[in-house]
Amino acid sequence: MEFKVRAYRFNPETDEKPYYKEYAIEDYPGMTVLNALIKVKSELDGTLSFRRSCRSAICGSCAMKINGISKLACKTQVGPEIEKFGMINVEPLANMPVIRDLIVDQESFFDKIKEIKPYLLGQREDDAHNSFHPLKDGEKISQPVYYKSEFQNLTGNNDTPNCILCECCYSECGGVVGNPKYLGPAALAKLYRYSEDPRDNDKNGSRLVNGSKPDGMWDCVHCQSCEEFCPKGISPVKSIVKLHERTIKNSITFSAGSKHVVSIAKSIGETGRLDEIKVAFDSGGISGLINDLPMAFGAGLKGKIPPLRLKLIKDMEDIRLAYKELDLEEK
Amino acid sequence: MLKHDVVIVGAGLAGLRAAVELRKKGIDAVIVSKVYPTRSHSGAAQGGVNAAFDENDSWESHFFDTVKGSDYLGDQDAIEILTSEAPANILDLQRMGVVFNRNELGGIAQRPFGGQSFPRSCYYADAVGHMMLHGLFDNVLKYKTKILYEYFVTSLVTDNGKVSGVVAYDIKTGKFEGIAAKAVLFATGGYGQVYSSNTNALINTGDGMAVSIKAGVPLMDMEFVQFHPTTLKSTGILVTEGARGEGAYLLNSLGVRFMSKYAPKAMELAPRDVVARAEQTEINEGRGVDGAILLDVRHLGKERIMERLPQIMQLSIDFEGVNPIYEPIPIRPGAHYSMGGIKTDYNGRTVLEGYYSAGESACVSVHGANRLGGNSLLDTVVFGRRAGIDIAEYLKNATESKFDELAVRKDEEAFEKLKKSSGKERHGLLKSELQEEMRADVGVFREESAMQRALDKITELKERAKNIGVDDKSKTFNTDIVEAFEFDNILLIAEIIARGAILRKESRGAHYRTDFPERNDENWLKHTLATLDGKGNIKFDFSEVAITKFKPQPRTY
Numbered sequence: 001m002e003f004k005v006r007a008y009r010f011n012p013e014t015d016e017k018p019y020y021k022e023y024a025i026e027d028y029p030g031m032t033v034l035n036a037l038i039k040v041k042s043e044l045d046g047t048l049s050f051r052r053s054c055r056s057a058i059c060g061s062c063a064m065k066i067n068g069i070s071k072l073a074c075k076t077q078v079g080p081e082i083e084k085f086g087m088i089n090v091e092p093l094a095n096m097p098v099i100r101d102l103i104v105d106q107e108s109f110f111d112k113i114k115e116i117k118p119y120l121l122g123q124r125e126d127d128a129h130n131s132f133h134p135l136k137d138g139e140k141i142s143q144p145v146y147y148k149s150e151f152q153n154l155t156g157n158n159d160t161p162n163c164i165l166c167e168c169c170y171s172e173c174g175g176v177v178g179n180p181k182y183l184g185p186a187a188l189a190k191l192y193r194y195s196e197d198p199r200d201n202d203k204n205g206s207r208l209v210n211g212s213k214p215d216g217m218w219d220c221v222h223c224q225s226c227e228e229f230c231p232k233g234i235s236p237v238k239s240i241v242k243l244h245e246r247t248i249k250n251s252i253t254f255s256a257g258s259k260h261v262v263s264i265a266k267s268i269g270e271t272g273r274l275d276e277i278k279v280a281f282d283s284g285g286i287s288g289l290i291n292d293l294p295m296a297f298g299a300g301l302k303g304k305i306p307p308l309r310l311k312l313i314k315d316m317e318d319i320r321l322a323y324k325e326l327d328l329e330e331k
Numbered sequence: 332m333l334k335h336d337v338v339i340v341g342a343g344l345a346g347l348r349a350a351v352e353l354r355k356k357g358i359d360a361v362i363v364s365k366v367y368p369t370r371s372h373s374g375a376a377q378g379g380v381n382a383a384f385d386e387n388d389s390w391e392s393h394f395f396d397t398v399k400g401s402d403y404l405g406d407q408d409a410i411e412i413l414t415s416e417a418p419a420n421i422l423d424l425q426r427m428g429v430v431f432n433r434n435e436l437g438g439i440a441q442r443p444f445g446g447q448s449f450p451r452s453c454y455y456a457d458a459v460g461h462m463m464l465h466g467l468f469d470n471v472l473k474y475k476t477k478i479l480y481e482y483f484v485t486s487l488v489t490d491n492g493k494v495s496g497v498v499a500y501d502i503k504t505g506k507f508e509g510i511a512a513k514a515v516l517f518a519t520g521g522y523g524q525v526y527s528s529n530t531n532a533l534i535n536t537g538d539g540m541a542v543s544i545k546a547g548v549p550l551m552d553m554e555f556v557q558f559h560p561t562t563l564k565s566t567g568i569l570v571t572e573g574a575r576g577e578g579a580y581l582l583n584s585l586g587v588r589f590m591s592k593y594a595p596k597a598m599e600l601a602p603r604d605v606v607a608r609a610e611q612t613e614i615n616e617g618r619g620v621d622g623a624i625l626l627d628v629r630h631l632g633k634e635r636i637m638e639r640l641p642q643i644m645q646l647s648i649d650f651e652g653v654n655p656i657y658e659p660i661p662i663r664p665g666a667h668y669s670m671g672g673i674k675t676d677y678n679g680r681t682v683l684e685g686y687y688s689a690g691e692s693a694c695v696s697v698h699g700a701n702r703l704g705g706n707s708l709l710d711t712v713v714f715g716r717r718a719g720i721d722i723a724e725y726l727k728n729a730t731e732s733k734f735d736e737l738a739v740r741k742d743e744e745a746f747e748k749l750k751k752s753s754g755k756e757r758h759g760l761l762k763s764e765l766q767e768e769m770r771a772d773v774g775v776f777r778e779e780s781a782m783q784r785a786l787d788k789i790t791e792l793k794e795r796a797k798n799i800g801v802d803d804k805s806k807t808f809n810t811d812i813v814e815a816f817e818f819d820n821i822l823l824i825a826e827i828i829a830r831g832a833i834l835r836k837e838s839r840g841a842h843y844r845t846d847f848p849e850r851n852d853e854n855w856l857k858h859t860l861a862t863l864d865g866k867g868n869i870k871f872d873f874s875e876v877a878i879t880k881f882k883p884q885p886r887t888y
Contacts, residue, residue: 056375056569
């Protein structure tokens with residue numbers, strides 16, 4: 001069956017603005033979008049530019065928007081896309097500048113990966129010995145003992161080390177749309193991966209401190225897109241939530257985001273209600289309050305003014321019990 | 332022009348491992364790669380990396396298994412280094428942050444692999460290459476290494492028998508760049524794209540090998556191409572040997588575990604050359620299933636499949652439409668690995684002073700006529716590290732040599748000339764013709780007249796290649812022109828493979844001749860060395876195999 005590939009085209013040398021070009025090609029059973037693009041390129045139009053390498057969903061080169069969604073072209077079958085959309089519409093990933101056609105500039109993405117220090121900090125003593133020398137007959141090298149449980153958050157099908165840095169999550173991330181400087185899901189998932197590593201010896205917690213700075217983990221807007229669109233089934237947002245928990249547990253609460261969370265927990269623990277004015281003050285201080293004034297004024301005009309004094313709710317005892325139980329669980 | 336002490340070309344495992352070694356010492360080494368490092372094909376390695384750790388295992392046993400696996404063509408002095416340094420290298424990776432699955436005692440878990448007499452393959456589910464690649468990449472970032480990515484290296488520059496740098500084409504901008512260096516390491520991987528139905532990335536076009544032979548550095552044992560027994564029927568995508576390591580069966584159309592006929596003791600875990608031939612024989616004799624063999628993991632159970640082989644499960648579903656929990660996977664042999672490559676010693680040195688190679692692009696030779704599964708990842712880290720150490724030593728006394736900028740202009744002109752060509756041949760289509768011909772006639776089973784046919788086809792394609800034209804004339808990300816030059820490289824490599832295979836009149840390891848079905852140690856226990864003469868014709872020479880501990884014996888499993 002013949003079908004249509006509609007490709008986003010832009011060559012900065014010749015085009016003032018992007019346009020779309022259509023190609024008609026024949027499909028075959030099992031044809032992937034990458035197969036289709038290669039067919040277009042080798043038979044019809046060699047100028048169509050895209051990245052590709054492994055064609056088996058492990059290298060992350062061929063991520064692009066396919067019918068509006070960030071996907072790996074090598075892993076996406078043509079058949080179901082045609083059934084749903086009637087054609088294959090391909091565009092470059094979002095949240096990064098386009099260099100040409102389907103190729104984006106990934107520099108900012110990888111800069112953010114570098115920023116989180118993606119490697120073990122320090123070293124555990126039992127693992128520091130160097131065992132390099134030619135072995136003699138019968139000689140063996142003993143290995144350090146790490147139990148399975150120590151790596152339980154790092155080994156398994158859907159876990160963060162499986163990330164292939166394909167940028168699908170980054171392209172779909174609501175947080176990056178709002179704040180282009182935000183580290184984004186892949187970098188934060190990697191931050192989590194190293195902070196979970198039992199071999200990491202980050203004595204002063206610098207990893208979590210750095211991740212808590214502005215544009216870091218607290219800029220996640222919890223839109224869940226990263227989880228929804230990850231082609232490897234990883235959930236960066238779950239890692240980010242775990243990072244939030246861990247920073248607060250480690251009393252790394254200098255960031256507005258963490259203060260916000262702590263203040264909400266405190267307010268509910270004390271009164272069973274959300275003291276919005278106090279939460280705003282605790283999170284952003286005086287300047288935060290002043291910044292929020294226009295919004296508060298607008299809310300006031302609509303009759304939505306938070307009460308100045310909060311009454312305890314009726315079932316306060318239940319809330320206290322629940323908090324107690326949570327505390328015990330922690331311990 | 333750029334200038335660095337060391338240029339590392341290629342950012343897969345071998346290149347990154349060498350970079351870590353050099354950068355740790357503070358040496359000015361730059362990585363040049365035609366893709367971003369994490370896109371390198373090392374990441375697609377699935378099953379395992381071998382090292383003898385268990386108290387009932389020994390590195391000597393690993394040593395012997397590898398020699399036997401190589402069909403005695405591997406150099407034993409190098410294999411001794413590979414296997415005795417294996418445990419330390421794995422622990423070093425672990426120190427650097429690589430995660431391996433654990434056994435009950437808290438050590439690194441190990442699974443059986445083909446041709447290994449003990450379960451000694453360390454793994455991370457079925458994605459150990461990915462884990463190692465990203466782990467090493469992270470360390471390269473740790474040591475703040477300069478990376479020139481999306482640069483395509485077109486030439487080695489030499490001066491008076493010494494390397495003086497490389498010429499690279501910046502794919503992003505279309506600008507040629509000379510990079511002068513005292514030492515150059517090529518860790519440029521293999522040439523799987525010479526064949527249709529291969530497990531390799533589209534970037535694996537043998538560039539480093541082609542560039543080397545053009546600079547006068549010999550390529551060794553190029554006729555030895557590994558065909559992996561289990562690649563998905565429709566796409567050639569790899570299904571790890573780890574599946575058989577976990578206990579998978581190979582079945583023919585009669586539902587019979589046919590390996591009992593070919594390797595009664597080792598069964599499915601015989602070495603790859605043996606299993607690939609067995610499969611092809613079953614298919615040729617009419618016991619295949621639509622031209623394929625079935626790989627059955629159902630009896631392992633859902634839980635074990637999900638824990639140990641999750642990637643395989645997903646790949647089978649996404650690319651073959653088969654869920655291995657419920658159905659057997661249709662597979663067939665596919666081109667996988669190049670045993671041959673740039674001739675080096677066990678420190679990565681080539682005949683050209685200051686020029687090194689490591690990993691799949693190199694031929695040390697530790698794999699001889701057939702590589703054992705789990706030994707290639709090991710090869711990359713052991714010899715990547717050794718090359719790094721040797722380069723650091725070499726730099727202590729190395730002097731700068733003259734970088735002739737004419738070399739840059741020469742490559743630039745070749746690109747410009749191609750852009751201006753009004754030729755009507757399309758490189759993409761020529762590539763398909765070449766790949767199909769190589770699969771059909773220089774594949775698992777080989778025979779003189781068929782290979783001669785392949786050579787005729789290559790001669791025809793070389794003629795037609797003169798008439799290639801490219802659609803894309805621009806500078807920004809012109810992948811059309813890069814692919815045209817990649818085709819040039821695989822065409823040259825294909826010819827070297829075919830000529831070497833015709834020359835070697837015996838069967839050894841992965842090189843099987845139906846017209847010469849026996850191994851012939853008397854005449855052919857030697858390496859083939861390919862070089863180019865003044866006119867660009869391929870000529871062959873031979874070198875001795877290092878045999879230290881194990882005299883050649885008949886090879887049965």
